[in-house]
Amino acid sequence: MKNKGTIGFSVLFIVTVAVLLECLIFQFHAVTNKEKPLTLKPGTDMEVQITVEENLAKLSPDEVKAIEVERENNKLLAEFYQEEYVEAEEEALVEKDGELFRKIKQTTIRASLPEAYYAHEFKVAYPIEEKGGYQVSTFLEGKKINRNVYCSMNSKIGCGVALLDSTFDSFTIVLATEEEIDIEQMEITLSNVFSPNWLRIGIMTCLLGGIVLLLFCGKFVQDKPEWVFAMFAFALGSLLIWGIGTNQVSFDEYSHAKKAYDLSFGTAIETTEAAMQMKGNLLPFFYNRAERKLVEEYEQKNHDFSWADITYQSRFHRSEDRVYYPNAIGFFLGRKLGADFAATVALAKYGNLLMYILVVFFAVKLAKGYNMLVALIGLLPNNLFIASAISYDGVVTAFLLLATVLIANEMLEPEKKITWQSTLGILLAYVIGSLTKPVYIVMALMLVFFCRKKFENRIQEAVFKLSVCVIAGLMLYAIFKPLPAAGGNYQLVGNFSYLGDKRNVGTSFSGQIQYVLGNPLIYIRVLLGSMFGMMKDYLFGGDSFIGYAYLGFKGWIWTWVCLILAFFTAICSSKEEKRDSIGIKYIVLNLIMILGTAAIVWTSMYVSYTAVGADSIAGVQGRYFIPLFLPFFSCFFQNKCKVPFGKVWVNRIGFFIMGGLNLYMITELVLVAMNL
Numbered sequence: 001m002k003n004k005g006t007i008g009f010s011v012l013f014i015v016t017v018a019v020l021l022e023c024l025i026f027q028f029h030a031v032t033n034k035e036k037p038l039t040l041k042p043g044t045d046m047e048v049q050i051t052v053e054e055n056l057a058k059l060s061p062d063e064v065k066a067i068e069v070e071r072e073n074n075k076l077l078a079e080f081y082q083e084e085y086v087e088a089e090e091e092a093l094v095e096k097d098g099e100l101f102r103k104i105k106q107t108t109i110r111a112s113l114p115e116a117y118y119a120h121e122f123k124v125a126y127p128i129e130e131k132g133g134y135q136v137s138t139f140l141e142g143k144k145i146n147r148n149v150y151c152s153m154n155s156k157i158g159c160g161v162a163l164l165d166s167t168f169d170s171f172t173i174v175l176a177t178e179e180e181i182d183i184e185q186m187e188i189t190l191s192n193v194f195s196p197n198w199l200r201i202g203i204m205t206c207l208l209g210g211i212v213l214l215l216f217c218g219k220f221v222q223d224k225p226e227w228v229f230a231m232f233a234f235a236l237g238s239l240l241i242w243g244i245g246t247n248q249v250s251f252d253e254y255s256h257a258k259k260a261y262d263l264s265f266g267t268a269i270e271t272t273e274a275a276m277q278m279k280g281n282l283l284p285f286f287y288n289r290a291e292r293k294l295v296e297e298y299e300q301k302n303h304d305f306s307w308a309d310i311t312y313q314s315r316f317h318r319s320e321d322r323v324y325y326p327n328a329i330g331f332f333l334g335r336k337l338g339a340d341f342a343a344t345v346a347l348a349k350y351g352n353l354l355m356y357i358l359v360v361f362f363a364v365k366l367a368k369g370y371n372m373l374v375a376l377i378g379l380l381p382n383n384l385f386i387a388s389a390i391s392y393d394g395v396v397t398a399f400l401l402l403a404t405v406l407i408a409n410e411m412l413e414p415e416k417k418i419t420w421q422s423t424l425g426i427l428l429a430y431v432i433g434s435l436t437k438p439v440y441i442v443m444a445l446m447l448v449f450f451c452r453k454k455f456e457n458r459i460q461e462a463v464f465k466l467s468v469c470v471i472a473g474l475m476l477y478a479i480f481k482p483l484p485a486a487g488g489n490y491q492l493v494g495n496f497s498y499l500g501d502k503r504n505v506g507t508s509f510s511g512q513i514q515y516v517l518g519n520p521l522i523y524i525r526v527l528l529g530s531m532f533g534m535m536k537d538y539l540f541g542g543d544s545f546i547g548y549a550y551l552g553f554k555g556w557i558w559t560w561v562c563l564i565l566a567f568f569t570a571i572c573s574s575k576e577e578k579r580d581s582i583g584i585k586y587i588v589l590n591l592i593m594i595l596g597t598a599a600i601v602w603t604s605m606y607v608s609y610t611a612v613g614a615d616s617i618a619g620v621q622g623r624y625f626i627p628l629f630l631p632f633f634s635c636f637f638q639n640k641c642k643v644p645f646g647k648v649w650v651n652r653i654g655f656f657i658m659g660g661l662n663l664y665m666i667t668e669l670v671l672v673a674m675n676l
Contacts (some may be wrong), residue, residue: 036117038188047112050183056094056101057176104132107181112170116140119166119190121290124151124173125159126186132177134160138168153177154284157298161290163675195289199243199676203667206235210659214652221655222648226364228655229375230357233384236662237353240388240548243670245292246278246299246345247285249550250389251621254281257390260327260348262313264335271309273302274341288675296342303341320435323392326355345390352394356387359398363405368412369579372654373569373633374405379658380562381665382623385548392436393623399433400440400627407446408634410454411582418454423464427471433627438475439600440627442593444468449589511612516603527602530617538622545622546661551669558661565657570633574647579639587635594628601625 038046094101122136133152138145146166153160173188175181210232214221221228248254258279262269277283283299286292330351334344360378367374377383378401387394406426410418426447434441447468455461516523537543538559546562547553573579582590601624602617609619643650670676 036119036190038111038113038190046114049110051108052180053106055104055106055176056096057104059100059102102178104176104178105180107173107175107177109173109175109183110170111173113168116167116169117190119164119168119192121189121191121193121288122149122151122162122164122171123159123189123191123290124153124162124175124186125189126153126175126181127158128153128155128177128179130155130178132175134162134173134175136162136164136174137172138164138166139170139172140166140168152285152287154295156284157291157294159291159294161288161294163288191290197289197676199239199671202239202242203663203671206239206659207663209235210655210663214656218648218652221651222646225371225375225651225655226361228651229364229378230361232379232655232659232662233357233360233387234353236379236384236659236666237357237388239663239666240385240670241346241349241353243666243674243676244389244551245286246283246295246342247674248278248281248283249548250386250391251393251549251623253390254279256324256327256392257348259321260324260390261331263317263321263324263328264331265313267312267315269311269313270305271311272305272341274299275303276309277302278345286674292676296340299341303344323395323432323435326351326395327390348390349388352391353388356383356394356398359402363398363402366402366409367405368409369573369577370408370570370634370637372651373566374401374630376562376565376569376654376658377401377626377629379655379662380626381546381548381662383626384662386623389549395435396433396437396440397626399429400443401630403429403433404443404627404630404634408582408630410450411586411634412580412637414451414583415453417456418450418464427468431471431475434475439604440597441472441475442597442600443627443631444472446586446589446593446631449585451585509607512607512610515613516607523606526606526615526617527599530620531598531602534620534622546665548665548669551673554665554668561657561661565654566629566633567636569650569654570636571638572641572643572650573639574645574650575642577639577647579637581638582634590631590635594632597628598625 094103124134124136131152131154133150135148135150137148145168146164149162149164151160151162213228213231248257250256261271261275261279271279274283284295286295327348328351330346330348331344333339333351334347339347360374364371364375364378383394383397386397403426406422406429410416410422410426427444430441430444434444445468448465450461450464452458452461455464534543538545538556541556544553544556544559546558581587602620605619606614606617610617
């Protein structure tokens with residue numbers, strides 16, 4: 001009880017310190033605690049000047065690509081159904097000098113206040129029909145006092161909130177909208193209301209708590225790295241879930257959300273308007289805490305099951321969709337508990353996070369002599385981010401990491417007979433990890449090269465290796481010939497003439513295969529150039545590997561920090577540790593497997609996602625190669641390099657660096673970048 005009391009007191013003390021820091025340091029200026037609505041109508045005590053002009057706004061590369069992809073897909077569908085394709089014309093679009101522009105109305109409002117006013121938030125509310133935005137500049141005694149602050153406006157919440165944190169007596173707003181503004185309907189509110197920033201408090205609490213844990217719980221950190229991993233992963237993942245909210249910023253999160261949401265029902269799916277927008281990537285996006293409140297109110301208003309859309313599905317789901325069960329359980333619990341929409345989405349993300357923590361926990365626990373390396377891979381920012389989102393990537397990463405731990409354990413003990421429990425665990429982990437990305441099943445073929453001494457007799461060896469080959473072969477076959485299942489429509493997808501990722505223009509499965517087979521030398525040059533080009537970019541500053549998907553990435557220096565730390569934990573050990581090497585045979589086989597798997601991943605993206613005959617491979621992301629990290633670093637296991645300090649300091653260094661990196665990225669890419 002004494003220990004429990006000490007722990008409870010420590011937690012309370014840390015949280016209290018974090019709250020005091022938030023109130024005393026970050027919120028000291030918010031003392032007026034009030035809102036000031038402004039009226040721009042004639043006859044008020046403000047001087048207002050308004051000008052309106054037509055302008056052209058250049059479309060971003062993503063907007064242009066979206067238009068091209070939509071046109072290409074409509075052509076394919078018309079061709080497939082033998083219909084005449086008629087390209088729809090949008091009046092607002094203008095092509096000029098080979099570039100696309102959109103017609104907009106630019107409204108400039110210049111206003112002078114009766115007196116100077118300090119404002120933290122500058123809110124412009126207007127019932128726009130399409131998307132728009134505004135730029136605000138503030139002045140004090142004729143002098144410009146802040147940079148131009150841009151704020152988007154979403155038609156669903158009908159406003160946009162810019163954060164100013166400045167004192168001013170006049171301002172200029174430049175609005176860009178697709179329709180003409182009626183100034184009578186516009187509302188502007190200046191606000192300086194005190195409110196604690198709970199995300200920032202959470203970050204400070206995790207920082208202080210992590211330091212206390214690493215410094216004052218040395219034996220626990222040394223003997224239980226799997227528990228330290230679980231605590232760090234849960235705390236950091238919670239900050240990501242809490243901070244990001246319903247913003248869909250992970251890779252293709254809307255498509256994953258659709259499958260997870262539908263999977264949470266039986267045969268009858270009840271889709272509310274908010275859920276429908278989530279499935280279609282149409283939820284309003286918030287850029288600060290004020291907008292977040294408005295967005296969540298909008299979502300909850302449209303999360304009414306009394307007028308939900310009802311559709312039906314089969315009880316038998318495709319095997320690759322079952323990786324969404326962790327997310328689906330969260331959606332189910334949110335619905336049964338009557339939680340609001342934002343809380344339900346959070347529960348869905350927690351389902352994924354808890355599954356990831358549980359699987360990686362056992363991977364760290366089972367790792368023999370290199371559990372710290374496994375824990376650090378589990379704490380990679382990329383991995384924690386996808387584990388804290390609605391995505392199947394958390395399942396892929398966690399189970400493939402567990403599988404490679406189990407197979408590495410067998411390599412480290414070549415004389416020990418492999419048991420049926422170990423065999424079942426390895427194959428099950430590889431199959432689950434490869435359900436949605438079958439190319440990873442080739443990693444399991446390492447089992448085929450186990451030496452004769454690992455088996456009781458030749459019959460067991462033959463059955464074991466044949467089973468591995470059959471499982472791998474069936475999963476790879478399913479890539480090219482998807483098996484029909486209830487609820488699956490493969491009329492179009494299963495046709496080689498149309499198969500390809502329709503998020504990119506010019507893709508064709510059959511056309512790309514014919515090109516590769518007809519030009520093998522050219523493709524080998526494209527493959528090697530793309531593979532080594534990406535490696536060079538990641539290692540020498542051309543690109544960044546460590547990141548949070550659409551929220552952004554951090555500089556290449558952090559890639560090197562993670563690499564050096566991984567090499568350190570793989571090569572170096574404390575004086576009291578004894579490690580083994582996997583041996584030269586498995587080192588060579590590992591490197592061949594890594595190169596082969598990487599080549600297959602690149603080739604799959606060339607065939608499915610890249611335009612036919614392209615001289616580079618599109619769509620390949622660094623996260624695809626995270627499952628290869630442990631096999632690569634296992635090639636460096638040895639017992640010769642000893643550090644002069646104990647294992648507790650090896651673990652402390654590792655957890656401190658990875659925990660600090662994650663907190664830094666959450667602060668920069670979530671708290672600061674999203675103005676939370």
